[in-house]
C-alpha cells in the first residue's frame with residue numbers, strides 16, 4: 001500500500017518522494033517534507049508499535065515547525081481500522097497538519113491466527129486507491145493548493 005502511494009506520487013513531476021520505514025525516520029526527515037502519508041496496520045485497535053515509536057520520537061522535536069502541512073493516512077486492517085485512523089488524526093491535530101483526504105482503510109478480512117500471520121495480497125483496485133492518494137498529495141503540493 002505504501003509502495004503504491006509512493007509510485008502514484010512519483011508519477012507527478014516536480015515532487016520528490018521518499019518512502020521511509022517508521023523506524024528509520026527522524027525529526028529531520030519530518031521537517032524536510034512538505035507533506036506526509038502515514039501508513040500503518042491496525043494492531044490491537046491501535047497504530048503499529050513502531051509507528052507509535054516514530055510519533056513518540058518526532059512529536060516534540062518538530063512541534064510548532066510543521067503547522068499547516070498536508071497529510072493523509074493509509075491503514076491496513078483485518079476488519080476495523082477506525083481507531084488507528086483516529087489515533088493518527090489526533091496526533092496530526094496536535095501537529096496542526098491539514099488532512100487532505102479521508103483515511104484510506106483497506107480491510108484484508110484476516111480474522112484467524114493463520115490468516116493474520118499469512119502474507120496478505122492487496123487487490124489491484126485497492127492498490128489503485130493508494131496510488132490515487134499519492135498522486136493527489138503530490139499534485140496538490142506541486143500546484144501549491146494545500
Ligand SMILES: Cc1cc2nc3c(=O)[nH]c(=O)nc-3n(C[C@H](O)[C@H](O)[C@H](O)COP(=O)(O)O)c2cc1C
Pocket residue numbers: 041042043044045046076077078079080081108110115116117118119120
Ligand atoms: C497482534 C495483532 C493485532 C491485530 N489487531 C487488529 C485490530 O484490532 N483490528 C483489525 O481490524 N485488525 C487487527 N489485526 C489484523 C491486521 O490489521 C491485519 O493482519 C492487517 O492485514 C495488517 O497488515 P499486515 O498483513 O502487514 O500485518 C491484528 C493483527 C495482529 C498481528
